[in-house]
Amino acid sequence: GLVPQQALLDVANWYLQLEDFDSNQVLENRLR
Numbered sequence: 001g002l003v004p005q006q007a008l009l010d011v012a013n014w015y016l017q018l019e020d021f022d023s024n025q026v027l028e029n030r031l032r
Helices: 005-016 027-031
Strands: none
């Protein structure tokens, strides 16, 4: 099924413990 993109970003941010992560750093967001 489909998963909201923000949910995936939140999980990735939590697992990877990224500092200062912004959704603008995701390539797919920049292509829109």
